[in-house]
Amino acid sequence: MELDFERCYRAVDSRDQRFDGCFYTAVRTTGIYCRPSCPAVTPKRENVTFYPSAAAAQRGGFRACRRCRPDAAPGSPEWDARADTVGRAMRLIGDGVVDREGVTGLASRLGYTERHLNRMLTAELGAGPLALARAQRAQAARILVETTDLGLAEIAFAAGFGSVRQFNDTMLEVYAQAPGKLRETRPVIRGEAGVINLRLAYRAPLHVGSLLEFLGARTLPGVDELDGDTYRRGLVLPHGGGSVALRPAERWVHATLRLSDVRDLAPAVARCRRLLDLDADPAAVDGTLGADPALEAVVRAEPGVRVPRAVDxxxxxxxxxxxxxxxxxxxxxxxxxxxxxxxxxxxxxxxxxxxxxxxxxxxxxxxxxxxxxxxxxxxxxxxxxxxxxxxxxxxxxxxxxxxxxxxxxxxxxxxxxxxxxLEPGADRAETTARLLDIPGIGPWTAGYVAMRATGDPDVFLATDLAARRGAAALGLPDSAKALAAHAERWRPWRSYALVRLWRSA
The missing domain is CATH 1.10.340 (Endonuclease III; domain 1)
Incomplete structure (x- = not known):
């Protein structure tokens, strides 16, 4: 994927956090790659190369900055929102499909040959599926090294590496430190077995109240619960069960994971990020919705409203x-x-x-x-x-x-x-069509599932009673036909507009 050098450099020079995860800055004189908001001195433009993914930067021979930790940046909002093959592939890789099923399994799910899939991903992201999964593996391993007291050999296999040697070589290449050295520099806090504490970054602003109110009103015994500002829920993961406690804070969400099998760390993190819509770009969403005079006041009053999604x-x-x-x-x-x-x-x-x-x-x-x-x-x-x-x-x-x-x-x-x-890597159009083929499922139900389960950012339920009430409260037309016509100006973020109408109701 070709990146505009001047636009990227301006983002780096201003340390703009909105671009974290969208691209990575590699400095040839230091051999390090950073996120755009890295607090280090801005490198000279003649020494800089921009990459569309951390895997591409690693493939170029650069190691991750220890100061800004670019591998922990929020995911790209582009891959989160896109419904095409590359977007689906990125969501599946994030869920650990390559680690569990190999590139063959990933290609099979997407309906392409391994060779063609590798070509598409390399063209967009500068790295193929193996390299992208390897970068994710390294991040999962670093988290386990720094937050658990598991043995390093256990961590190697839990993170998805095929051997301890492969684990050591990758960590040394990506972080310029052996795993044991990483643990020395960040002593492990001894805690409950199977418990992993980490922070999930997001792009500000995040309207915490809307998320917790929505999820809290729909909790189910044995599945999820809301306790003050902490949302907890059970997780069904590829290798076993688990649970998570999520507590939003400024700049990140504190997550406490309890996993029966630590190999599920990457999919658990991916599903938690998906649930809270943490990879969204609120500036882009609010910019489009706030341009409508009818929504301008609510967007200004509540910036960063997200679409609550799903882990299942x-x-x-x-x-x-x-x-x-x-x-x-x-x-x-x-x-x-x-x-x-x-x-x-x-x-x-x-x-x-x-x-x-x-x-x-x-x-x-x-x-x-x-x-x-x-x-x-x-x-x-x-x-x-x-x-x-x-x-x-x-x-x-x-x-x-x-x-x-x-x-x-x-x-x-x-x-x-x-x-x-019904998972995020699904073909959204095909999933919707198959849902509509089931007796008893109409456009409202299929659209609701598309918005919350498969993560479609541009669903609008014009017949929804609460949406029509919210529209009337904001001075918008409240007939389904007229409201649907007005909602065209909110593309490609109509799912976010729908959440705002529900809140206004």
């Missing part, structure tokens, strides 16, 4: 179907019942193959009272039941009309069989 696409699809005709509170009650029965079945050994996902700890075993299941303590948060479990639940678990129950079962069966991909 199937969970989000079930939430969307359940919420079609009921209030948020009603949906919580219905979903709580479903989770309770799924937990009882798995704990009792009748949950089928999905039992390995740990859904059995979703709540205490016993009867279902009229007020729903009792909240599970934080350490029991396990995430949403697996699709295979939900597909086999009895009718009594659903507590909804038969047609909607059949829709949820159809979605669950399609996800369990691999016919429906």
């Amino acid at each position: 696409g199937f969970e989000m699809a079930v939430r969307a179907v359940v919420g079609q005709q009921v209030s948020v509170a009603g949906a919580r009650t219905t979903l709580g019942r479903l989770i309770r029965v799924a937990g009882v079945r798995v704990a009792g050994g009748s949950g089928g193959e999905g039992a390995e996902d740990g859904a059995g700890a979703a709540g205490p075993v016993g009867g279902i009272g009229p007020s729903g299941p009792a909240p599970a303590p934080a350490h029991q948060l396990t995430g949403f039941p697996a699709a295979a479990v939900v597909a086999e639940l009895p009718d009594a678990a659903f507590g909804m009309p038969a047609a909607r129950r059949d829709t949820i079962r159809a979605v669950a069966a399609a996800v369990a069989d691999g016919k429906l991909d």
Whole structure:
């Protein structure tokens, strides 16, 4: 990908944090690459080369700056928003697909040959999938070296390296220090086994209140909970279960991860970033929305509003179907019942193959009272039941009309069989089309899933009652047709506009 030298250099000279993660600055005289906001003295322009990815800078022979730690910069908002093959590939690499399935698995998911995929990624990012995954592996290893007391050999394999020698060579090349030296310079804080503390960077501003209010209103017992300014939820990860506590602060979000298998560090981090929409570019979003006089005041009053997304696409699809005709509170009650029965079945050994996902700890075993299941303590948060479990639940678990129950079962069966991909690396257009083919799913449900599960930044639900109420409150047209026409000026950020309309309602 060709970068505009003058634009990049101006960003570096002004130490503009908005460009962190968008490109990297390599200085030939020092052999170091930095993020644009690095506080070091601005290098002379004749000594600078700009790269579109950390992997490309490493491929060019540069090591990461120890001062600004460019590998910990927020991800590029471009790869987060794009729906094309390269954007999908970056999201899948971030979720650890290359480490688990190799480049062959990544290419297969995207429908391309390995050679063609390598060519596309190299053209856009200056590095192929192996190099991009290697850069991510090095970052995961550094986090484990500095925040856990795991042995270095354990860290090597947990981070995805094929051998200890490969681990040592990569760390030395990327950070110019052997792993043992990194640990010496940053002593480990001894803590609970399996617990990893880290900070997730984002581009300011971040409107914390809107995120926590949205997520807090939709918490489910055994899945997630809000305690003051800390949001906790269970995670179902490729190698096992886990949970996370997220506490937003200035410049970053404090994350405390509890993982049953530390190989899940990279996917856990990727999913947490996705949940809170931390790779968004609020300047670009607010610039477009704030240009509309009807939204100017709310954008100015609440800068940095994000789209709450998901760590589990199937969970989000079930939430969307359940919420079609009921209030948020009603949906919580219905979903709580479903989770309770799924937990009882798995704990009792009748949950089928999905039992390995740990859904059995979703709540205490016993009867279902009229007020729903009792909240599970934080350490029991396990995430949403697996699709295979939900597909086999009895009718009594659903507590909804038969047609909607059949829709949820159809979605669950399609996800369990691999016919429906609801993860961020999915082809968004194909996923939406397959959802619309399922009886009981219309444009509203498919759009809601696209916005929150697959991360489409440009969804607009013109028929949504709350959106129309919010539009009326802001002096916008409140008929679906007229509102949809007005929303065209908010492209490509209509999902963010929708969240603002909901808040105005």
